[in-house]
Amino acid sequence: xxxxxxxxxxxxxxxxxxxxxxxxxxxxxxxxxxxxxxxxxxxxxxxxxxxxxxxxxxxxxxxxxxxxxxxxxxxxxxxxxxxxxxxxxxxxxxxxxxxxxxxxxxxxxxxxxxxxxxxxxxxxxxxxxxxxxxxxxxxxxxxxxxxxxxxxxxxxxxxxxxxxxxxxxxxxxxxxxxxxxxxxxxxxxxxxxxxxxxxxxxxxxxxxxxxxxxxxxxxxxxxxxxxxxxxxxxxxxxxxxxxxxxxxxxxxxxxxxxxxxxxxxxxxxxxxxxxxxxxxxxxxxxxxxxxxxxxxxxxxxxxxxxxxxxxxxxxxxxxxxxxxxxxxxxxxxxxxxxxxxxxxxxxxxxxxxxxxxxxxxxxxxxxxxxxxxxxxxxxxxxxxxxxxxxxxxxxxxxxxxxxxxxxx
Amino acid sequence: xxxxxxxxxxxxxxxxxxxxxxxxxxxxxxxxxxxxxxxxxxxxxxxxxxxxxxxxxxxxxxxxxxxxxxxxxxxxxxxxxxxxxxxxxxxxxxxxxxxxxxxxxxxxxxxxxxxxxxxxxxxxxxxxxxxxxxxxxxxxxxxxxxxxxxxxxxxxxxxxxxxxxxxxxxxxxxxxxxxxxxxxxxxxxxxxxxxxxxxxxxxxxxxxxxxxxxxxxxxxxxxxxxxxxxxxxxxxxxxx
Numbered sequence: 001x002x003x004x005x006x007x008x009x010x011x012x013x014x015x016x017x018x019x020x021x022x023x024x025x026x027x028x029x030x031x032x033x034x035x036x037x038x039x040x041x042x043x044x045x046x047x048x049x050x051x052x053x054x055x056x057x058x059x060x061x062x063x064x065x066x067x068x069x070x071x072x073x074x075x076x077x078x079x080x081x082x083x084x085x086x087x088x089x090x091x092x093x094x095x096x097x098x099x100x101x102x103x104x105x106x107x108x109x110x111x112x113x114x115x116x117x118x119x120x121x122x123x124x125x126x127x128x129x130x131x132x133x134x135x136x137x138x139x140x141x142x143x144x145x146x147x148x149x150x151x152x153x154x155x156x157x158x159x160x161x162x163x164x165x166x167x168x169x170x171x172x173x174x175x176x177x178x179x180x181x182x183x184x185x186x187x188x189x190x191x192x193x194x195x196x197x198x199x200x201x202x203x204x205x206x207x208x209x210x211x212x213x214x215x216x217x218x219x220x221x222x223x224x225x226x227x228x229x230x231x232x233x234x235x236x237x238x239x240x241x242x243x244x245x246x247x248x249x250x251x252x253x254x255x256x257x258x259x260x261x262x263x264x265x266x267x268x269x270x271x272x273x274x275x276x277x278x279x280x281x282x283x284x285x286x287x288x289x290x291x292x293x294x295x296x297x298x299x300x301x302x303x304x305x306x307x308x309x310x311x312x313x314x315x316x317x318x319x320x321x322x323x324x325x326x327x328x329x330x331x332x333x334x335x336x337x338x339x340x341x342x343x344x345x346x347x348x349x350x351x352x353x354x355x356x357x358x359x360x361x362x363x364x365x366x367x368x369x370x371x372x373x374x375x376x377x378x379x380x381x382x383x384x385x386x387x388x389x390x391x392x393x394x395x396x397x398x399x400x401x402x403x404x405x406x407x408x
Numbered sequence: 409x410x411x412x413x414x415x416x417x418x419x420x421x422x423x424x425x426x427x428x429x430x431x432x433x434x435x436x437x438x439x440x441x442x443x444x445x446x447x448x449x450x451x452x453x454x455x456x457x458x459x460x461x462x463x464x465x466x467x468x469x470x471x472x473x474x475x476x477x478x479x480x481x482x483x484x485x486x487x488x489x490x491x492x493x494x495x496x497x498x499x500x501x502x503x504x505x506x507x508x509x510x511x512x513x514x515x516x517x518x519x520x521x522x523x524x525x526x527x528x529x530x531x532x533x534x535x536x537x538x539x540x541x542x543x544x545x546x547x548x549x550x551x552x553x554x555x556x557x558x559x560x561x562x563x564x565x566x567x568x569x570x571x572x573x574x575x576x577x578x579x580x581x582x583x584x585x586x587x588x589x590x591x592x593x594x595x596x597x598x599x600x601x602x603x604x605x606x607x608x609x610x611x612x613x614x615x616x617x618x619x620x621x622x623x624x625x626x627x628x629x630x631x632x633x634x635x636x637x638x639x640x641x642x643x644x645x646x647x648x
Contacts, residue, residue, distance in 0.1 A: 002522035016507045320503045325492020325520040327485045401464045
C-alpha cells in the first residue's frame with residue numbers, strides 16, 4: 001500500500017522532471033531509441049526467419065522418413081567413409097512396400113533443375129521432380145486441376161507431367177494447360193495436372209516453379225545418375241522411432257549388410273533439419289542480439305550519466321524530501337522510476353520506428369514482429385533504465401539530509 | 409512529562425585533520441506546548457542543535473528522548489519516520505518543491521506517511537485554509553509572494569500533526585511586515601497547543617517566544633523565561 005503510493009508519487013515526479021527538461025530527456029532518449037530499434041529489428045528478423053523456416057519445413061512431412069545414401073548433416077570424415085555406398089533402387093522401394101508394416105505409402109523421388117518451354121515461352125531453373133504414384137500423398141501435395149501420376153504412368157514411363165502453379169500461370173494464363181505438351185530439356189511432356197500454390201522455401205526456392213514427371217522418365221531421360229530417395233510415410237507418427245528400426249532391419253537384409261558392419265544408407269527425417277536450423281539459427285540470434293545489444297548498452301550509459309546530473313541538480317530537493325520523511329527507499333524508487341520512465345518512453349518510440357522498418361525489411365527478407373517481441377522490447381527498455389539508473393539513485397538515496405539541504 | 413529530554417549531547421565533526429566541537433555537552437528539557445527561541449551567533453552550534461533536535465543528524469554522544477523514545481542512535485530510515493511523524497520543519501528559504509503546486513507541497517508529508525489520496529487532499533486543503541491560503545492551492549511557489557510561500561511551508565509543517573514545529577530563521581528571507589505575519593501565525597499555533605521551536609539570531613524574533621535559550625561555543629549560555637513576550641501585530645489574512 002505504502003509502496004504503491006510512493007510509486008505513484010514517483011511516476012508523477014518523474015513525469016514533471018522530464019517535462020521540465022524536455023530537450024535533455026529527448027537527447028538522452030535517443031541512445032536508447034537507437035538501441036531498441038536495432039535490437040527489435042534483429043529480433044524481428046530472427047522471428048521472421050523462424051516463422052518462414054517452420055512454414056517451409058512443413059513441406060518436409062514430420063511423419064516421413066527419407067531413406068537416402070547419405071545423412072543430411074555429416075562431418076567430412078563421415079562423408080569420406082560413406083562416399084562409396086551403393087545406390088538405392090526402385091526395387092528397394094518395392095521391397096519396402098511389400099515388407100514393411102509401418103509404412104503407409106512409399107515414394108520414390110529424385111530432383112534436379114531444368115528448362116521448361118511451351119511454344120515461345122521459356123522458364124529456366126525449374127525444380128524438376130521425378131516422383132512415383134505415391135509421392136502426392138507422401139509429399140503432402142494437392143492438385144487444383146487434373147490428376148496425379150498413375151501407377152502405370154510410372155511403370156511404363158509415360159511422358160506426362162504435373163506442373164506447379166507458377167508454371168501454369170506463366171505458360172497458360174488463359175487456361176488450357178491440361179492436355180498441352182511442354183518441353184523439358186527438349187523432350188515433350190503432356191500436362192496432366194496442376195499443383196496447388198505452395199509459396200517459397202526458406203532458402204528462397206520457389207516451390208511453384210516446379211515440374212513433376214514419372215521417376216522412370218526422370219532416370220531415363222533427365223539424369224543418368226539419379227540419386228534416389230525413398231520417402232516413407234509412416235502410418236502412425238507416434239511410432240517414428242519404431243518405423244525407423246523396422247526400415248533399418250529391412251534395408252540391411254535387402255542390401256546384405258553384415259551384422260558387424262554399419263548401415264550403408266541413412267534414414268533422414270525433419271528432426272535433423274530442425275535441430276540443425278535451431279543450432280545455426282541460435283548462434284546467429286545470439287551473436288546478432290549481442291552486437292545490437294551493445295548499442296543498447298551505450299544508451300544505458302547515457303542514461304546513467306544524465307541521472308547523475310539529475311541527482312546532482314536536485315540535491316536540495318532530495319534534502320527537502322528527506323527532511324519531510326522520505327526514506328532511502330522512497331528516494332531510490334523515485335530516481336529508478338525516473339530512469340525507467342525515460343527508457344520506457346524511448347522503448348515506445350523505438351518500437352514506433354522499428355515497426356514500419358520491419359514492414360520494409362519484410363519485402364526483401366522475412367521479418368516478423370510478434371506481440372511477444374514488443375513485450376520483450378519494452379521490458380528490456382525498462383530494465384535498461386532500472387539498471388543504469390541504479391547507481392545514481394543509490395547515491396541519491398544515501399545523501400545526508402543536512403548536507404543535501406545545504407546545497408543550492 | 410517533557411516532550412524533549414536531552415542529556416549531555418555532543419557533536420563533533422572531523423574536517424581533515426581538525427576536529428570541530430560543535431556541541432560540547434548540552435542538556436535540555438522541553439515540555440509540550442512551549443514556544444521557545446534558540447539564539448546564538450553563527451558558529452555557536454545552534455544549527456547543529458537544530459539538526460539534532462530535528463532528527464536530521466545524530467549526536468556523537470549523549471541521549472535524546474523525543475516523546476519517550478530514544479532517537480540518538482536510530483538509523484537513517486527510522487529517523488526519516490520520526491521526522492515524518494513528529495517534526496514539522498519551517499526553513500529560512502522556504503524549501504518548497506518548485507515544480508509542485510501549493511497543495512501538492514503540503515500533501516508531501518502525508519504521501520510519505522502513506523495516507524490515502526482522498527484523505528490527504530482534504531487534510532492538505534484544510535491546512536492551507538488554516539494559514540489563509542485556501543484560494544492559492546494550485547499556485548506554484550514562483551507564483552506566490554515570500555510570505556505566502558512561508559505560509560505554505562507552515563501548512564506543510566503542520567499537516568501531519570507533528571509534536572514539534574521546528575523553524576530555522578523563519579523570517580530571514582522576509583521583509584519585516586511579512587515576517588510579523590509569520591510570527592503572528594506561530595503565536596496562534598502556540599495558543600492552540602503546538603510546540604514551537606524557533607532558531608534565530610535576531611533578538612526581535614526571539615522576543616516573541618516565551619522561553620529563550622542562548623547558545624555560545626557549543627554550550628547553553630542562558631536558558632530563561634521571557635517575562636513579557638512581544639505580541640505580533642494582528643493580521644487579517646491568517647484567520648485561525
